[in-house]
Amino acid sequence: MWRKKIDRIIPKVREEIENPSPDVSRIDNHDIFVLCQYLRGLGIPKNIDEDQLEDIFYHCYEQLEDILLDEDGDTLSEDEAWSQFIEVWPKIRIPKGFSFQKAVDKAKKMDTPLEIEIFSDERLILLGKVCYQLQLMVGDGLFWLSGYDAGKILGISQPRARRFLKTLVDQEILELVKSGNRRKASEYRYLPALEYEARTLDDTLGLDL
Incomplete structure (x- = not known):
């Protein structure tokens, strides 16, 4: 199953x-x-098992071997390409296809994760779902979200949106890793990390863990 999904990209x-x-x-x-x-x-997480990652790499290499070049324009050998791959893989911060609006659209269609079902306010539930989707997009990295953007999603004021985000942090659903400022949004991590990584591999790629 995962080969077909990778083949499409x-x-x-x-x-x-x-x-x-x-x-x-x-x-x-x-x-x-x-x-x-x-x-x-x-949605493949950064810390995927290396054997699985190697299988994925070689599946891709077989199809891209003719165009994978080094800085001098020479064709990369299989060993050279794998060496570069494992060096670059953990450094990817923004996956291809990352889209804030895409996260909102998916959040509105998804089932509510168990950790968010404790809330009764539909706006807070939606915000939690959006954060969940943003985390899926960045794998096991961090995602950015400002009070301004959260407020736009929920149709509420920026201060109230910040309070909603703080509620998710207080309930240990989100971790505020780095506070933002006027020019940069805060960086968060959706804490049920092992759970979303497993879902990502199973549901998105169909890999056996």
């Missing part, structure tokens, strides 16, 4: 590798970086 990976934007093309290990971004965008 391979044409997009190939297109972006062959036609890089000017900014991205200057990144070291560009081709492998693009591949990792797309794979993380499927």
Whole structure:
């Protein structure tokens, strides 16, 4: 099952590798970086078992071998590509396909996670679901969310939205990892990490844990 889902993104990976934007093309290990971004965008967590990660890599390498190049334009050997892959994989912070609106849309359609069912306020439940979806998008990394954006989602004031976020933190559903300021949103982690990672692998890729 997971091979079919990865196969669907391979044409997009190939297109972006062959036609890089000017900014991205200057990144070291560009081709492998693009591949990792797309794979993380499927919801594969950063700390996936290395044997599973290796299976995924070689499945992709077989289809992209002809276009994976190093900084000098030479074709990457299988060993070189794998070495770059395991170096780049944990450094991906923003997976391909990360979209705030996509998280909101998915949150409105999903079932309520057990840890959020303790709330009766539908707006707080929706905010919890959005945070859940944002976490899925970044794997086991951190996601950004401001009181302003939370307020827009819920149709409430920014101060009240901040209080809602604080409630999720107080209930140990969210961890506030880094407080924001006027120019940068706060960074959070959805704490039931082991649970969402397992769901991500099972439901998104169909891998056996």
